[in-house]
Amino acid sequence: MSNHLLELKNVTKIFKIGGTFSKNSIKALDSISFDMPLDKPLIMGLVGESGSGKTTLARMILGLSEPTSGEIRYKDMNISYWLKKKRLEYYKEVQPIFQDPYSIYNPFYKIDRNLMLVVKKFRLLPDMKQAYEFISKSLEDIGLRPRDVLGRYPHQLSGGERQRIMLARILLVKPKLIVADEPISMIDVSLKAMFLNYLISFKEKYGISCFFITHDLNTASYVADKILVLCHGRLVEKGPTKDLIENPLHPYTKLLMNSILIPNPNVERKKEIDLTSLESFKKIKAGKGCVFSARCPYATDRCKNSSPELLNVGSERMVACFLYFS
Amino acid sequence: MLEVKDLRIYYKSTFGDYKSVDGVTFVYRNGIFGIAGESGCGKSTLVEGILRLTKPPGYIPTGEVLFHGIDLLKIPEEELRKIRWRKIAYVPQGAMNSLNPVIRIEEQMMDVALDHNNSLNKSELKDLISLLLKRVGLPTEVAKMYPHELSGGMKQRVIIAMALILKPELIVADEPTTGLDVVVQKGIIQLLKKLNKEYNTAIIFVSHDMAAHAHLSDRIAIMYAGKIVEIGDTIDIFEKPLHPYTKGLISAIPQIGKKVVKSIPGLAPSPLNWPSGCRFHPRCPYAMTLCRDVDPPLEEIRPGRYVACHLYSEES
Numbered sequence: 249m250s251n252h253l254l255e256l257k258n259v260t261k262i263f264k265i266g267g268t269f270s271k272n273s274i275k276a277l278d279s280i281s282f283d284m285p286l287d288k289p290l291i292m293g294l295v296g297e298s299g300s301g302k303t304t305l306a307r308m309i310l311g312l313s314e315p316t317s318g319e320i321r322y323k324d325m326n327i328s329y330w331l332k333k334k335r336l337e338y339y340k341e342v343q344p345i346f347q348d349p350y351s352i353y354n355p356f357y358k359i360d361r362n363l364m365l366v367v368k369k370f371r372l373l374p375d376m377k378q379a380y381e382f383i384s385k386s387l388e389d390i391g392l393r394p395r396d397v398l399g400r401y402p403h404q405l406s407g408g409e410r411q412r413i414m415l416a417r418i419l420l421v422k423p424k425l426i427v428a429d430e431p432i433s434m435i436d437v438s439l440k441a442m443f444l445n446y447l448i449s450f451k452e453k454y455g456i457s458c459f460f461i462t463h464d465l466n467t468a469s470y471v472a473d474k475i476l477v478l479c480h481g482r483l484v485e486k487g488p489t490k491d492l493i494e495n496p497l498h499p500y501t502k503l504l505m506n507s508i509l510i511p512n513p514n515v516e517r518k519k520e521i522d523l524t525s526l527e528s529f530k531k532i533k534a535g536k537g538c539v540f541s542a543r544c545p546y547a548t549d550r551c552k553n554s555s556p557e558l559l560n561v562g563s564e565r566m567v568a569c570f571l572y573f574s
Numbered sequence: 575m576l577e578v579k580d581l582r583i584y585y586k587s588t589f590g591d592y593k594s595v596d597g598v599t600f601v602y603r604n605g606i607f608g609i610a611g612e613s614g615c616g617k618s619t620l621v622e623g624i625l626r627l628t629k630p631p632g633y634i635p636t637g638e639v640l641f642h643g644i645d646l647l648k649i650p651e652e653e654l655r656k657i658r659w660r661k662i663a664y665v666p667q668g669a670m671n672s673l674n675p676v677i678r679i680e681e682q683m684m685d686v687a688l689d690h691n692n693s694l695n696k697s698e699l700k701d702l703i704s705l706l707l708k709r710v711g712l713p714t715e716v717a718k719m720y721p722h723e724l725s726g727g728m729k730q731r732v733i734i735a736m737a738l739i740l741k742p743e744l745i746v747a748d749e750p751t752t753g754l755d756v757v758v759q760k761g762i763i764q765l766l767k768k769l770n771k772e773y774n775t776a777i778i779f780v781s782h783d784m785a786a787h788a789h790l791s792d793r794i795a796i797m798y799a800g801k802i803v804e805i806g807d808t809i810d811i812f813e814k815p816l817h818p819y820t821k822g823l824i825s826a827i828p829q830i831g832k833k834v835v836k837s838i839p840g841l842a843p844s845p846l847n848w849p850s851g852c853r854f855h856p857r858c859p860y861a862m863t864l865c866r867d868v869d870p871p872l873e874e875i876r877p878g879r880y881v882a883c884h885l886y887s888e889e890s
Binding site: 297298391406407408409436437438439440441442443444445463464465466467469470471493503504506507508509510511512513514 | 612613726755756757759760763782783784785786788789808809812813822823824825826827828829830831832835836837838839841842
């Protein structure tokens, strides 16, 4: 047994575009490798702009789409093995939280039935008689009053309540890994914090790891232990959150850091970013160079012609940029 | 410049009226005025009402919207049309997705100008369009392009250029940064700031994003449950929030370097049935018996600083 909960090895995903016979394709993800440890629960943040391939990666981990090449391993087994032989077990251990809390519940079922199905499907209890209490308990743990929500249909609940029921669902199943794709981008500010605090407490109390996808570095820095930065389908930087935030290495990470809006009017209100060439017409080219070279202020000929590997630069930090190694 | 007095906007429904905006009063003088609040608090309904764009089943039972002393809610539709776009331009939420996909940008911009009785001829208009595109930071070739050739940020810039075409005094922008990437968001904020500082365009900026307000707005009005609960200068609001809701809102924002982020307990109330008294009292940590019974009015507690909370009124 190795000691990886989740391990990705050179995962690449290519989408064909155009008709059946079209030769055009887009590399949505290019040789993604990273791992999450088995023994120590952690929250891994994945940060990137829209179109960088974040959701594609989440879908592949959840087995909703297959990598074109490369391997995704869960507990030292390829996930295609899990999905074929131990599908139920896999989904009991790897649970998703989606972005849109409005469309994930069956609208014709009341909440109690929606949750009861979870208990039944994963055979969480030997005896279904206790299911109702079990569900009530998990709802209470998330700060919902069971009698307020159980008899109601999903459309009668607010977005915040729905996302909280999602959390209660996680508590029912108690998976090993949560794959959360932009879970808070559609809920209100005052409830976001609650959601993030629950994710942290799940990790600390129950040892549930989380793969947390977001476009917002502010959020990632609050919740994640480690951060991966994704740019146009390539991992460009990886490191422990504190280090990465305090000292971003890759020019793309630096750009992200400069563009995040800090909710404090005194801090850097005057500071502006250089926008020239940023929004030049982004045509997706299957170029050989670094993915960021077209927007990078430090780009050299070398960057345009060859693509840098993600390499170690000490103390768990990795960066894919020629600036740091010659 | 713009004065809103006790504006109420209700939506009729079989269950009774949805009181989306319920008695909003504020004065806008200059600079960038931000309206903040969570989803469902009535921000968009409010700006639609200000421009008299409320559509049935929505209606406006009471209120005045004075623009240079003229009540926009009372003048005939014909006169109002002269003020819209020419004096006040409105950029609705998600406007960038409503560009016509089969018409070139230039023609769409011209349509707006011609429809609102512009005196310029076509070649003058073309010059103006390329000037405006440059002003919003786009290359002039964009004029000849179709919307699908542009990225989200570029479309948002086109929309802002379009709003500028009749040289309005005031732009009302509803969530112009929402749904864009962080880098592009920052670009739009820089652009709006530039328009305000260099070309003296007045801006009302509506957004749920407190971080965007911190960067852009000079003054902010915080809305909760259909009412304004606090108005003040941005720096003042962030440094010394008075209303418990504003305090909660500010401490709920995750921020780099911040160790603890607290959420506001409870859930936002429904506009069908607002709580009695102060609408925030069921979620408020400082709630008193008075709060349950009496709705605190928005009072000026020092010049330019308004708050609607019993903690700061003199009687209590």
